[in-house]
Amino acid sequence: DELDTLMKGLCYISKLNSKECFYYEEPQNDANPNKHPFVFDIKHPFLLVNIGSGISILHVESESSYRRITGTSIGGGTFLGLCCLLTGCSSYDEAIQLASEGDSTKVDKLVKDIYGGDYERFGLPGHIVASRKLRNQSQSNYLEMDDLLESSTSTSNSSNLIPPTTSDDIEQLQDLFNNNNARQSTKQTNSTAVSNLTC
Structure with missing residues (x-):
């Protein structure tokens, strides 16, 4: 299963090869985007946005427990x-x-x-x-x-680090679901670990 494999891969990277993940501190700065390694200290629950031909947004409660809460057919495909x-x-x-x-x-x-x-x-x-x-x-x-x-x-912030323009809409969708989950739960869902992360 694709999503099970995604979760296993994320757990593997977080434990054995954390340097594989990185983020851009200032993604709008095309000349010097400041790439940094991401210290992957997973705190549950969090949202995981999987971008492929389409998009799946997962609510991850633990390494072995997650559910797909929504998605969109507008993605890389x-x-x-x-x-x-x-x-x-x-x-x-x-x-x-x-x-x-x-x-x-x-x-x-x-x-x-x-x-x-x-x-x-x-x-x-x-x-x-x-x-x-x-x-x-x-x-x-x-x-x-x-x-x-x-x-x-080109994205709305004129950065070419994240083609295509659909990434703008995906980020907006992820933020909406994160804010909704934060309001509905006593534990705030952690999205910062995945929103600008590349592995």
């Missing part, structure tokens, strides 16, 4: 499928390479496109994305494939 449909590329590496040559601002509508600059009332800088793929709908036949893919791989 969605990203790759859209890239292939939009551009005809055939692999993840090809999509990332093409995206690195594009400019997402030619495709995405920015805050400044709507408000003429920063939206100061809500603290939204003009350069952040208001809506994906909405700019120049009338000129959609003239969009470059690399620009479309850059729009699909």
Whole structure:
């Protein structure tokens, strides 16, 4: 079973090879992202977000007890499928390479496109994305494939450390479930151990 194997692997790493896991202290800093090893001292319960073709969110109560509380079909498979449909590329590496040559601002509508600059009332800088793929709908036949893919791989904080844009939505979903679990339980669910962790 995939999820049983995931749990066994996580326990193995935490006990025997903790240096395998790391996190970025400042993931928005493309020039110097500050990669750090993660000291894996598991405290139960916690949420584990497994990102594959789709997404599963697990509530882990102990090494041998967990349950899948929710998930979403929008994951890595969605990203790759859209890239292939939009551009005809055939692999993840090809999509990332093409995206690195594009400019997402030619495709995405920015805050400044709507408000003429920063939206100061809500603290939204003009350069952040208001809506994906909405700019120049009338000129959609003239969009470059690399620009479309850059729009699909850049995150809301303009960091390329975590492609694709679906990662923004996944993190939001994880935070919502963590906050809900914290309210419903006398023990606060630990999500910090998994939310920005890579193993």
